[in-house]
Amino acid sequence: MTVYDLGQNFSGWPEISVRGPRGSAVKLIPGELLTDEGVVTQRSFDGPVWFTYTLGGQGGERWHPRFTYSGFRYVQAQVVPAPGSTTLPRVENVTGIFIHSSARPTGVFQTSNPLFNQIHRLIDIAIESNMQSVLTDCPHREKLGWLEQTHLMGPGIFYGYDVHNLYQKMSADMEDSQLPSGLVPEIAPEYAVFENGFRDSPEWGRAHPACRVLRRDRLHRAFSGVRVPNNPTRQTPTSCRHLS
Numbered sequence: 001m002t003v004y005d006l007g008q009n010f011s012g013w014p015e016i017s018v019r020g021p022r023g024s025a026v027k028l029i030p031g032e033l034l035t036d037e038g039v040v041t042q043r044s045f046d047g048p049v050w051f052t053y054t055l056g057g058q059g060g061e062r063w064h065p066r067f068t069y070s071g072f073r074y075v076q077a078q079v080v081p082a083p084g085s086t087t088l089p090r091v092e093n094v095t096g097i098f099i100h101s102s103a104r105p106t107g108v109f110q111t112s113n114p115l116f117n118q119i120h121r122l123i124d125i126a127i128e129s130n131m132q133s134v135l136t137d138c139p140h141r142e143k144l145g146w147l148e149q150t151h152l153m154g155p156g157i158f159y160g161y162d163v164h165n166l167y168q169k170m171s172a173d174m175e176d177s178q179l180p181s182g183l184v185p186e187i188a189p190e191y192a193v194f195e196n197g198f199r200d201s202p203e204w205g206r207a208h209p210a211c212r213v214l215r216r217d218r219l220h221r222a223f224s225g226v227r228v229p230n231n232p233t234r235q236t237p238t239s240c241r242h243l244s
Contacts, residue, residue, distance in 0.1 A: 003075070004075045006075065010072075011069055011140075012070075015063070015096075017092040018053070018060075018063070018089050019090050025055065028053075030071075030072030031074050032044045032074070055089055069139065098128070124160065127160065135149035135150060135170070137149055145173060
């Protein structure tokens with residue numbers, strides 16, 4: 001077992017270069033923290049999460065997951081021999097691949113104080129790590145589009161990124177997820193229903209009217225010269241009536 005420190009928390013996946021017999025395997029366990037013994041722990045996000053790669057046995061091989069990602073800094077690699085063999089595969093390299101939205105950076109923050117610059121960089125990585133096809137609130141759990149992020153984080157995101165198209169898309173997600181009663185759930189798309197949680201909560205699921213304001217006002221002011229379409233639909237007044 002080997003633990004790799006990639007130096008920074010981020011959203012993404014580990015990529016490995018490995019050699020070994022056909023049928024041998026490498027199990028990769030990502031995590032944000034280490035135990036006192038120096039092994040990866042997932043106590044910060046309710047694991048278990050791991051990736052497993054089975055070798056083809058044809059020289060050097062490179063692999064990374066394709067269907068999910070996680071938030072992590074450390075990767076614990078455990079090698080397993082092929083059935084009936086004692087020969088272990090050899091991991092030659094581990095690289096962290098940062099996965100985030102392709103929204104174009106538009107702002108720069110720089111001061112004469114290195115501490116302020118470092119804090120801003122940490123915030124920027126946190127924003128990018130949660131900016132996917134939706135805005136998540138953490139990249140290592142369920143990766144749902146929690147709607148409070150659209151307005152609570154909106155101003156900070158607008159300063160740094162061109163998210164015009166992303167916000168248009170998230171607004172459409174809210175409309176698709178809205179109930180006939182006007183209720184907009186706390187996540188969109190609503191892949192899971194949290195009936196006993198905060199599904200009908202103003203600071204979460206009530207983001208749809210807020211997103212309309214952001215789209216037509218803040219977004220317009222953030223991206224000077226960009227025409228923000230005004231496409232009123234029945235969802236906005238229905239949601240406002242539900243709020244009242």
